[in-house]
Each structure stands twice: as structure tokens, then as C-alpha cells.
Amino acid sequence: MSTLHAKKAREFLKEPAKITHHDQTFWGMRMARDKMVSQIPEWEELREKASAIKRHTISHLSDYLEEFSSNLKKNGVHVLWAKDAEEFNQMVLKILTDHQVKKIVKSKSMLTEECGMNDFLMSKGIDVVETDLGERILQLMHLKPAHIVVPAIHITRQQVAHTFEADGISPEKGNDDPTYLTRCARNSLRSEFLEAGAGMTGCNFGVAKTGDVVVCTNEGNADMATSMPKLHIAAMGLEKVIPDYESLAFFQRLLCRSATGQPTTTYTSHFRKPRPGGEMYVILVDNGRSDFIANPDHWETLKCIRCGACMNTCPVYRRSMGYSYSFFIPGPIGIDLGMLKDPKANSGNISACSLCLSCDDVCPVHVNPGSQIYLWRQQLEHFGTANSEKKLMSWGMSWVYRNYSIYNMALKVAPLLNYVPKSIIGNSKMNPWCVGHLMPEFVRKPFHVLEKDLEKEYEKKSKIEP
Amino acid sequence: MKVGLFIPCYVDALYPQVGVATSKLLHYLGVDVTYPPKQTCCGQPMANAGFERMSRPLVEKFEKVFKDFDYVVIPSVSCSAFIRFNYPKILSNCTVSEKVYDVVEFLHDILRVTALPGKFPHVVSVHNSCHGVRELGLSSPTELSGPRFNKIVDLLNLVSGITVKEPERSDECCGFGGMFAVEEPDVSKRMGEDKLADHIATGAEYITGPDCSCLMHLQGIAQKEHKNIKFKHVVEILAAGL
Secondary structure (H helix, E strand, O other), X not given: OOOHHHHHHHHHOOOHHHHHHHHHHHHHHHHHHHHHHHOOOOHHHXXXXXXXXXXXXXXXXXXXXXXXXXXXXXXXXXXXXXXXXXXXXXXXXXHHHHOOOOEEEEOOOHHXXXXXXXXXXXXXXXXXXXXXXXXXXXXXHOOOOOOOOOOOOOOOHHHHHHHHHHOOXXXXXXXXXXXXXXXXXXXXXXXXXXXXXXXXXXXXXXXXXXXXXXXXXOOOHHHHHHHOOOEEEEEEEXXXXXXXXXXXXXXXXXXXXXXXXXXXXXXXXXXXXXXXXXXXXXXXXXXXXHHHOOOOOOHHHHHOOOOOHHXXXXXXXXXXXXXXXXXXXXXXXXXXXHHHHOHHHHHHHOOOOOOOOHHHHHOOOOOOHHHHHHHHHXXXXXXXXXXXXXXXXXXXXXXXXXXXXXXXXXXXXXXXXXXXXXXXXOOOOOOHHHHOOOOOOOOOOOHHXXXXXXXXXXXXXXXXXX | OEEXXXXXXXXXXXXXXXXXXXXHHHHHOOOEXXXXXXXXXXXXXXXXXXXXXXXXXXXXXXXXXXXXXXXXXXXXXXXXXHHHHHHHHHOOOOOHHHOEEEHHHHHHHHOOOXXXXXXXOOEEEEOOOHHHHHHHOOEOXXXXXXXXXXXXXHHHOOOEOOEEEOOOOOOOOOXXXXXXXXXXXXXXXXXXXXXXXXXXXXXXXXXXXXXXXXXXXXXXXXXXXXXXXXXXXXXHHHOOOO
């Protein structure tokens, strides 16, 4: 009955101390977020408003995208439209080839992860250098992000020290002091920035009215990547467009508070036009998004601003880690986005939710990721990915509960289960309940039997005290 | 005011004392309470597992059995929340969804109980079940801004001699989640162990909550790992001495 997620989670849970560390780290982020929330009395109104802005923009997407692209063009920016990952990758390659670029530095972008851009470009002989520290560590370790905001938080400083030594970034053997290691990364990245022929950024918000590409980072690496090379390529999902600065203000207040519990990111950069003597490209990527809008139950998933708050609060994510999910975005929103993208491939994540709905309450734009998971569960039969044992169990329960005489009979014989030896009923392979639990005891007299005695008792009392 | 009592299937079979306590307390408070025969399950387990269509006959049955009552009272927050929020989506002409109350909210919001007769001279740690917090609003969800309250704590404090505590991470999920517990047994177990540790750290003798399913999960783990802590549904404590 275990799903793909459950099986992978089981492996990670074999190292309980790591899970404790992972859980506490992300719970710490949730606490930092709560502290920020408590300082803003109008927090819930901000969430409502931000959700309304996203609903409006997504339901008028073509208008805002046209406005955005025409303003970009007015500012001298090249605008390209990629229908899918492959077209996006080819476009990036062509721009780089046309400009004879051999090395590109990039700031964090989950969209380029989604499109598998790095591997593609590297297979074509282009050197791609991640410049976000976490992403850089993962790139050197040949690993994928385990979280969308803090992608390498599961990596220890010892592992970082080891990796940096192996790659010649850290000269001092065995030095795993975080400040030292950060300085090493900084030194090494400086030369990458100087050598690169192009810089790539993602885009947190595209402001339609002004044509601004807004990028939020804590490390200033997006600014370095766009200040050194003359060529800037911004990769942007279609849903990132918002109407104007007034609406940006809502997201600006919500994003970083929800994500890491900081009032704002250290750098919020607006890229509006190419630098003097330089060129700027914005590639707007669909890759399924325009189809997602047509999904009546799930289109609001597109409101997501990728803050990661749902992961931080998710008790399942915190205890199963990012790599237990099959989609490149983990946690509640990753379950939903994975189902939108490829339900057959990602149905194995659907079990990773106890429906506690904490994610619904932290989401700054009311995507309601947990409630969305409930809805996806109802569709697994349609996709042909429903678990057959679970289906049989549900059918069996439904049948027993529909037929009272069977139910009554079942409760009469159920206490016999109390006498089945633990070695049989407690076999966790046969009975997954017993992985962690002892069986509860069935009573000889269920409530519906006791209730008859209660009635008599009440009647007697009412006769004595009328 | 005609009140129908719904005792969920697993409470009927495993925790009948919770049904008895609910019935006795309502009776003591002068409520005209009836337990309609042949009731079983609200349909939540199948729907949460992804088979809402299998819940439908049970939803229809529930509607038929309880439609003539003014209120339906249930000692289980997850069943109450399921009926209130999901029934209208499954059954278009559903009327019971608006009449359903978990026993805690019924006592707190409808009867507005301000005194209780019993004593419970023990330290208890309150388990705020997710659907009680985030769907029924028995307490203020820690994720949201706004005033803090907890209806369970308010009611428990009416019982003489009691000391009420809440664990760290007061409304984090315990990891039961219906079939989640058997589909993701390892994650579920770890969540339960963490929750149990937070409850035990309060120094409580009892863990008490508004949903027997969370308590069943925590108790199953506590027993397997020989943890010395007892469990009671909130209503059993509120009905102490009756």
C-alpha cells in the first residue's frame, strides 16, 4: 500500500537525527514567519488582496502579458515566447551562440530547473555556473534542490567543506567554518562573474505597467550576474506577471515574510532595460501553464509566488525531506504542481499529506495547497493511479457502513481480534498500522448497546425527579 | 431544541465511554437529546482516501437520519468538519451540514456553558486536532494573525481541580490523518512520536483532545513504546462525576 513517497521517506527516516535537524530548521523558519505575521495587524487582509490580484491577473493573463511585453519592447528589451521547456532551452542556446558566449552565470531560478536548462546547455558545451550559494553547492555536488527557497539546507557544512576542497575552492583542508567557506565561494564566484559572457536571472514578478522584471535575492548574486556580463537573459513563467507597482507592494510585503521570516529580501532588483551597450532578453515560458488555467478545480495553483511557506510548515515535508517527492518542487505546492504537470508520474506524492491544512493557512496568496491535495485524491481513479488496496479498503468500509446488520455483526465479532496474538496481528508487513502502533482494543459493548441502558437510566431518573 | 446525537463508527466500536460521557453531559445540561438507531459512519475515511463517491451513500443516509433535528452533536471534530464542509459538495440539497456541531463548540457556542459539576484533579495536555483548529475554529490557528483563543481550554478550566497545559507547537498535526497512517506509516509514526514528546514534556498525566482518532494514534504509539501517559477525550473530563 506504500506509495513512492512513503517508500523514499522510509529510507530517509532511517537517520532520525537528520530528520530532527531538518524538522527543527524548517520549524524555525515557520516560527520566524509567525513572528513577522504578528507584527502586521493587516496580514490577513494582505493575503486576501494578494490572492484577489492574482486571480484577476491570471484570469486576464493575455491582456497583462501583452502590456508587459509591449512595455519591455519600448524599453529596448527583446521579448521571446517559449511554448515549452525544449523551445526555451533552444532559445537560450541560440542567444548564447549568437553572442559567442561560452560561460553563463545565473542566479536562482526554479523555472530553469523545471526546463532542465543547465544539463541541456552543458551538453552543448556551455559552462553554466550557479551563483546562489546553495545552488552552487548543489551544482558542485551534482544534486538537485531539496527546497525552492533554501535548496541546500539539508547539506552539512562538513559536506560543503569536503566539496569545496575537492573542487579547489577551499585551500584549507578540514576547515568547515561557515564564514570561511562562504568567503571561499565568494572568491571563486568573483572570477566566474568576470569571465562569464552572459548572466541569467529568474523573475519573481513582472510588472505589466512598467515592464519591470523584479528579482528578489538575499545574496546580491542576481545583481552581480547582471552587472558584469553585458548580456542579461531573464527566464519568466507566464504566471509571474502582475498589473502594477501598487499590486507589487502587496507581494513585496508578503513574499519574504512568508518565506524566511525576514521583512524583505536583502536585494529587490528591478530590471527594466538593457545596460548601456548591453542587451537584455526576457523569455516568457508557458510549458503547460496556459493549460493549467483551463483546469476548473486547480487553476488557482498558478497564484503561487514560490515562497516555500507551505513546505516549512508541512509536518510531512519536514519529516520526509525534499528528495522523497518525485517532482522537482517538493512539499504541498509541489504535490499540486506535479499533478498539474504530469499526474501519472507524480501520483505517488499524493499520500504525503495528513490533511492538517496548515499550508492553507500560511499560504500568502490562498492557493490552499492542502485542500487542493484532497481534490487531487478524488481524481486518482480517473488517472488510473488509485491504490487498489486502499480502494478495496474504502469500498469494504463503505459496504459495511451501509448495511447496518453487517456493521452490527462486525462489532460483535471484532473483540475476537483482541485475542489474536501480536505476532500475527502486529506484523507490520501485513498490517501497516503496527509499524508504529499497538492495536486498539475492541470493546464487548459498543456505544449503541450501552445507549439502551442509558435510556433506561434517564427514564428511571425522570420518574424519581419529575 | 431537538438534538440528535451522532456517535462515529470508531467511537462506537472502540471508545463507547466517550459516547456515554457526551450523552450524560448533554442530558445533565437539560438538552432534549436523541440517539437515532442504525447510524454508522459519516463517510469521511473513504473521501479523505480519495473515494468521495463511496461516501455518497453514507452522506445520503446521514441526511435522512438527522434532517429533522435542530442540531446534530458529535464528539469528533474531524467528522463534524467533514459533514459541515464536504457534505454540501457531495449532496447538493444537503441540510444537515449547517446543523452539525462538534460537542465542544456546541457546549461553548450554543449552550454557552459557564459551570460544570465535576472534579478532575489532574494535569492535562490539550491536543488541538487539526480539523478542530483549522476548520471548526475551536482555537485560533497559530498560522493566522488575530486574537488568541481556545474553546477547549476555556471549557476544561470549568472543571474543578484541573491544570490545563498546551504543548509546544500547540496545533501541529499528530500524524494520524486517516489512511495516511497506514499509507505513510513511517512518517506518521515519526510525527506521532514528536507530538507525544511535546505532550509529555508539559508534565501532563493525561493527553486530552476533541477527536478520538488523534488520541487512538498517539495512544497506539505510546503503548508500543511504553510511554507512561493516559488519554481521555475532552468530553470525558467535562462530564466527570456524572
